[in-house]
Amino acid sequence: MRHLIIAFSDQEVAQKIKALLISCGLPVKGVCSTGAQVLQMAALCDDGGVVVCPIRLMDMTAQEVMSLLSDHFDMLVLATPRQQSLIGGLGIFTLVQPSSATAIVESVRKLLATRQLRADDSLDLVRNYRPPGPKSGLETGNSHGRSPEDQKLIEQAKYLLMNRKKISESEAHRYLQKKSMESGIRLVELAKRIMTPV
Numbered sequence: 001m002r003h004l005i006i007a008f009s010d011q012e013v014a015q016k017i018k019a020l021l022i023s024c025g026l027p028v029k030g031v032c033s034t035g036a037q038v039l040q041m042a043a044l045c046d047d048g049g050v051v052v053c054p055i056r057l058m059d060m061t062a063q064e065v066m067s068l069l070s071d072h073f074d075m076l077v078l079a080t081p082r083q084q085s086l087i088g089g090l091g092i093f094t095l096v097q098p099s100s101a102t103a104i105v106e107s108v109r110k111l112l113a114t115r116q117l118r119a120d121d122s123l124d125l126v127r128n129y130r131p132p133g134p135k136s137g138l139e140t141g142n143s144h145g146r147s148p149e150d151q152k153l154i155e156q157a158k159y160l161l162m163n164r165k166k167i168s169e170s171e172a173h174r175y176l177q178k179k180s181m182e183s184g185i186r187l188v189e190l191a192k193r194i195m196t197p198v
Contacts, residue, residue, distance in 0.1 A: 002072075002112050003029035003049035007038045007065075009058045017052060017104070024105045026112065035060030039068055048072020050111045052104075055083045066092050074111045078104075088166055114159065150188045157191035 004026055008014035014031045021028050029045060032038045035057045042051070048070060053062050055077055062077045066089060069075075074091045084094045095107050146154070154176070161172040176194075180187045 001027060002047050003027050003045045004108065004112070005029050005032060005038055005041050005045075005049060005051045007032040007035070007051055007053040007057055009033050009054075009056075020101050021052075021105065021108060024109075026105070026108060032057075034058045035065040035068075038065050042069055042073060045072075049074075050108060051075045052108060053077060055079050055087055061087075063087055063089055063092065074114075076104075076107055076111055084166065090163070093163065094166065110159070114156070146188065150191075153195060154187055154191045157194040160194060 004021060006014050006018050006021070006028060008017070008031075011031070011033060014033070018028050018031050027049075029049065030041050032041060036059055038051055038053070038057070042049070049072070051062075051065065051069070051073060053065070053075065055062050057065065062075060066073070066075045069091075071091075074093065077087055077092060077094045078097050078099075079087065079094045081096050084096055087094060093107070093111065095103060157176060158169060158172040161167065161175060162169060165172070165175075167175070176187060176190060179185075180190050183190070185193075
């Protein structure tokens with residue numbers, strides 16, 4: 001099982017996020033205030049997980065922490081609109097603040113449900129991904145007559161675009177729809193092309 005590590009220098013913020021995620025049934029491993037503590041706690045998580053943190057901790061930036069974590073970890077960085085452009089990299093996702101508790105919980109759920117979005121892991125992602133529930137506002141397989149496998153592929157392509165282009169989920173969805181219409185290719189076929197390593 002993948003775990004959550006909450007890392008904030010401000011422990012009051014960390015405890016609020018921890019309480020929010022636990023109240024939603026998410027597996028919080030612990031709370032840290034430094035990058036070094038994150039690395040120690042991450043070493044105890046055999047299946048990897050997700051680190052939720054700001055752009056900077058007391059001793060390291062989020063990017064420095066991410067570079068030292070195993071490939072089984074992703075990172076959700078809560079950032080201001082200005083900070084969003086300052087961070088990026090494989091497995092690092094940003095959520096612009098202020099955002100709602102629901103947005104934080106849904107983002108964490110989605111990251112927990114999949115592994116890092118590496119192009120060479122795309123087949124594993126499709127096999128291991130569990131799509132979000134219907135409450136997320138995303139299109140579901142039933143609404144467009146898609147099979148669950150096709151819907152998984154579309155969701156994975158969206159997440160890959162979010163990671164590569166540093167865009168939101170709705171922007172990634174609009175991007176896929178627009179490219180699909182422009183090229184005359186079905187959304188599922190476009191998603192397959194995006195998910196296929198070059």
